[in-house]
Amino acid sequence: MSRIGVFVCHCGLNIAKTVRVSELAQFAATLPDVVVAKDYKFMCSTPGQEMIANDIKQHKLDRIIVTACSPLMHEQTFRKVLAASGLNQYLLTIVNIREQVSWVTHDIEEGTAKAKALLNGAVYRARLLAPLTSRVIDVNPDVMVIGAGIAGIQAALELANTGKKVYLVEKNSTIGGHMAQFDKTFPTLDCSACILTPKMDSILQHKNITMLTSCEVSEVKGFVGNFDITIRQKARYVDHGKCNACLACTEKCPGKGVSEWDEGLVKRKAIYIPFPQAVPQKPVIDRDSCTFFKKGKCRLCEKVCEQKAIDFDQQDTFIQVKAGAVILATGYDLMDTKPLIQYGYGKYPGVYNALEVERLFNSAGPTGGKVTMRDGREPQAIAVLHCIGSRDKNNSEHCSRVCCMYSLKFAHLFKEKTSADVYQFYIDMRAAGKGYEEFYNRIIGEDVKFIRGKGARVAQSPDEEGRLIVEAEDTITGKFIKVPVDMVVLSPAMVPRADSRDIARLFNLSTDKQGFFMERHPKLAPLSTMSEGIFIAGVCQSPKDIPDTVAQANGAAAEALTIVVKDKMELEATTAMVNPASCCACQNCVRVCPYGAPFFNESKGVSEINEALCKGCGLCASVCPSSAIIARHFTNDQVLAEMEGLMEF
Amino acid sequence: MSFEPKILGIACNWCTYTGADLAGTTRLEYPQNLRVVRVMCSSRINPSFIFRAFQLGADGVLVGGCHPGDCHYNTGNLYARRRLAVTRKILEFAGIEPGRFRVEWISASEGNKFAEVVTEFTRQIKNLGPQNKFKISQ
Incomplete structure (x- = not known):
């Protein structure tokens, strides 16, 4: 006989x-073994929690059922109440009557009937629950940060400054990410490099940070507190240990590749550093554009290298890293606008995307900071088209959040650097951020022409060669307009990295419809994920500006710290165990487990489970033909009893 | 009174159960005939759970897991997929209409899909009428 307390929450x-x-x-009070049943306005509030704690003592309760919101929301909250009252935390059952009942119906009859059925199931299950002991494990004190844009850099520095060792993994040959490509940042018009490069240098100098550039994660094993991660170090064909960064090789190299850094606007050498302030300041060879790799001869770089650092035989290598927590800050791609043929990107040389324009403004860019087009002309009229692919049900439904503001920034910089007329084609002007509305007002005063209507099409001018016509509906006047310009700038959607789903798979994350990483809770756990110990920061979660990205990075660093600051941590006790008396030694469990937790004990002739490796999925329990494996907290008896309770009403 | 079926749902914690929560958070309405049991992984589902549900009087059984390849436990749902395919054959052999048993892959971000599946499946079970073949009268 158990003594069950049922606590029904109104949630307002x-x-x-x-x-x-x-x-x-009242219904709960009639159910078997229920000793006390109460309802209260907010069960998760302090008085609600105290009510449960008092009733545990007063009525000597040994099972608690909280009938409220989803267990994913407040299971931990109420488990703590049990633990503080001297009751094993696994004797708690949550009945989800908010997310899965009250919020999905308008009919109080239906809602009440379903809630009764769910509660009945919970009572049946609760009677069979057993106290469980949490496992305590050692925690690796190091943190891995993946992606070294501004989010990753910020998170790594914060953590390293607390004394923690950080591995910062970057797939490119330099850290810096997209922010390093920008010229100015809105709304303050800070020079992007001036605020970013000192941080990049701090990464290089910090004794607690191991920077792993040209690296990608290839395998993730382990779990919170003890991740075991394999990093693939891509061959650079330059031994960075020997290289003294004289860069003589980059001067001699005859190879020509496309500069990713300058968004393909110019060529770079085959052996190169992406940009003058790159960190590390050491070159890599791009196999695809290297004359030696293509034609089998050249090796000029090798000849001029006094340090003998060039190594054409270098192979990819694998590095094993252990970490207690991981922060993903993998950033975004700009949407490829070529498929949107109506805008003529890739067809008309006068059409640019936003990142290309960032490079045009930059004094270290392909034009030395002058706004000249691909044909060398300075534009006389420029159209900036907002929401290309964003807020578009055919492409990305989301608002990319930063395009309005950087498009305004472009207008300002165009006005500063050229004498061109600047048109802004926008749907709505979204200027929500500190100083953003003020910035918008400032740009309005700078003789920029605002047209409230999405650019619909870009076409070649029939009259003047090299001129473009932007077609749109001006939604204020209700008229279709055609504006002749020389240059068109597309502000495309920010989309997840092309490999975001692969990364999600490696770390067992969920992605949303677009492919951005899903947070554990949109309001209360925006930096946590469904995988314990894996945190997310920056645009890999959803589009956001630099201040929000930095704030998230600091938050993610703090979240990671809550794990690695402790020597030990508790893990869920919901593992599987083998009842040796029933084991038929078929070893099905050994074969199916993704974590290698079950093993066959030859001397005893039965399977056993290494609980340190078990994650509690219950797969082995289902494949066990003799039901010798017990999936704790989800035993056959418990599940079947719950089902019986559910089907009674 | 029209026939209101009882439908048992078994949902994995990481995808379908979370997707069901999302349907609630976004206030999507769907029929209240479904009662969900939460398990950690769809691979936890023993075929006997399905048979037992029908014995207990379920008019339909809906199983939800992560999309194949997206399992929180890497490969759990792949085993579940095969096992539940066999379960379906046994149910058919035993005379249960195949339409009473459904397996759907619903991710944590697919609140819409969860609501649509439940709505559609409930309609289907209503059309099939009460399930008495396996039901043990108590």
Whole structure:
């Protein structure tokens, strides 16, 4: 006989509106082994928690059922109440009558009936619950940060400054990310390099940071507190240990590749550093454009290198890193606008995307900071087209959040650097951020022409060669307009990295519809993921500006710290165990487990489970033909009893 | 009174259960005939759970897991997929209409899909009428 307490939450009106909560509590009191049943306005509040704690003592309760929101929301909250009251935390059952009842119906009859069925199931299950002991494991004190844009750099520095050792992994040959490509940042018009490069240098100098450039994660094993990560170090064909960064090789190299850094606007050498302030200041060879790799002879770089650092035989190598927590800050790609043929990107040389324009403004860019087009002309009229692919149900439904502001920034910089007329084609002007509306007002005063209407098409001018016509509907006047310009700038959607789903798979993350990483909770755990110990920061979660990205990076660093600051941590006790008396030695469990937790004990002739490796999925319990494996907290008896309870009503 | 079926759902914690929560958070309405049991992984589902559900009087059983390849436990749902395919054959052999048993892959971000599946499946079970073949009268 157990002594069950049932606590029904109103959640204000969130539940009470479509479930008759007091009737539910009265119903609970009639169920077997239920000693006390109460309803209360906010069970998760301090008085609510105290009520449960007092009733545990007063009524000597040994099972608690909280009938409230999803267990994913407050299971931990109520487990703590049990633990503080001297009751094993696994004797708690949550009945989800908010997300899965009251919020999905308007009918109070239906809602109340379903809530009763769910509660009945929970009572049946609760009677069979057993106290479990959490496992305590050692925690690796190091943190891995993946992606070295501004988010990764910020998170790594914060953590390293607390004394923690950080591995910063970057797939490119330099850190810096997209921010390093920008010329100015809105709304303050700070020079991007001036605020970023000192941080990049701090990464290089910091004794607690190991920077791993040209590296990608290839395998992730282990779990929170003890991740075991394999990093693939891509061959650079330059021994960075020997290289003294004299860069004589880059001067002699005859190879020509496309500069990714300058968005393909210019060529670079085959052996190169991406940009003058790159960190590390050491070159790499791009196999695809290297004359030696293509034709089998050249090796000029090798000849001029006094340090003998060139190594054409270098292979990819693998590095094993252990970490207690991981921060993903993998950033974004700009949407490829070529498929949107109506805008003529890739067809008309006068059409640019936003990142290309960033490079045009930059004094270290392909034009030395002058706004000249691909044909060498200075534009006389420029159209900036907002929301290309964003806020578009055919492409990316989301708002990319930063395009309005950087498009305004472009307008300002065009006005500063040219005498051109500047048109802004926008749907809505979104200037939500500190100083953003003020910036918008400032640009309005700079003789920029605002047209409220999305650019619909870019076409070649029939009259003047090299001129373009932007077609749009001006939604204020209700007229279709055609504006002749020389240059068109597309502000494309920010989309997840092309390999974001692969990364999600490596770390067992969920992605949203677009492919951005899903947070554990959109409001209360925006930096955590469904995988314990894996945190996300920056645009890999959703489009955001630099201040928000930096804030998230600091937050993610703090979250990671909460794990690695401790020597030990508790893991869920919901592992599987083998009842040796029933084991038939078939070893099905050994074969199917993704973590290698079950093993066959030859001397005893039965399977056993290494609990340190078990993650509690329950797969082995289902393949066990003799039901010798017990999936703790989800035993056959518990699941079947819950089902029986659910089907009774 | 029209027939209101009882449908048992078994959902994995990481994808379908979270997707069901998302349907709630976004206030999508769907029929209240479904009662969900949460398990950590769809691979936890023993075929006997499905048979037992029908014995207990379920008119339909809906299983939800992560999309193949997206399993929180790497490969769990791949085993579940095969096992539940066999389960379906046994159910058919035993005379249960195949339409009473459905397996859907619903991710944590697919609240819409969860609501649509439940709505559609409930309609289907209503059309099939009460399930008495396996039901043990108590």
